[in-house]
């Protein structure tokens with residue numbers, strides 16, 4: 526990639542739509558919080574913990590990710606984690622972030638729901654990056670657990686804008702969560718779900734037709750199904766693609782094999798995101814740069830990806846348009862339409 530494109534991609538205004546806040550917990554902060562809270566970790570040092578970040582699939586990552594999250598106990602811990610992410614995102618010219626959080630990971634350890642949501646939300650309110658929250662259900666747990674979690678979060682309904690579905694995908698299809706997504710829909714919440722990361726295209730179909738989601742998280746396996754691919758493009762159903770995550774979790778062998786350009790060529794609204802940046806080797810700009818380094822992407826693609834990131838957001842129309850105009854103004858200096 527030439528240095529001009531590199532500079533343009535780094536500095537362009539962008540949104541991040543797929544970031545698990547617990548996946549932004551850096552080893553240094555994990556150790557600091559462990560010490561502050563008197564939590565014993567299974568690793569003797571930051572280096573030993575980081576050395577364990579060699580994953581063979583989604584589950585091998587999730588095991589370490591949940592262990593890392595065990596140091597989060599107090600409202601201030603959630604604040605500190607979120608503030609650190611937003612400061613890092615700002616450096617990557619992120620203007621807006623829609624942040625996932627996994628309350629069941631914390632409430633199951635006895636952390637009050639209010640401490641989780643208030644801590645994360647207070648950091649968002651204090652940041653000059655626009656940020657909203659999406660509550661994710663852990664799909665390896667039961668639907669009843671998800672329903673109870675949603676009810677427990679209702680006193681804080683004004684502090685999150687949607688619900689999502691994450692954790693171990695294969696064996697836990699979207700339709701397992703039909704009732705809880707119907708309830709969230711009644712409550713006027715936005716709906717998203719991880720589908721087609723490790724799971725088959727059938728999971729993307731059921732996320733659309735049974736859960737009625739408005740975006741698909743990952744979704745990269747859609748290309749195995751031509752009818753599904755055409756549908757996603759026709760409906761402008763955005764995919765929140767996470768390139769470095771896909772390489773670290775071996776969804777693709779290397780970045781040169783990633784299907785992101787094929788997805789764009791198929792007319793799909795693709796966005797680039799970091800997923801779990803502390804675990805996968807890079808925040809948002811590193812995801813863009815790794816992708817642009819390995820695939821034949823140019824300025825037009827950079828412009829399209831920046832626009833997609835805001836277009837696919839759940840921002841109110843006026844705010845969305847303001848950011849889209851900012852993207853166009855930025856690119857107008859480079860002769861790209």
Ligand code: HPA
Pocket residue numbers: 545548583590691692693694719722770800801
């Ligand atoms: O990429 C992911 N997939 C599923 N669950 C997750 N939880 C954090 N990151 C992920």
Ligand SMILES: [Zn+2]
Pocket residue numbers: 543545691719742800
């Ligand atoms: Zn994810």
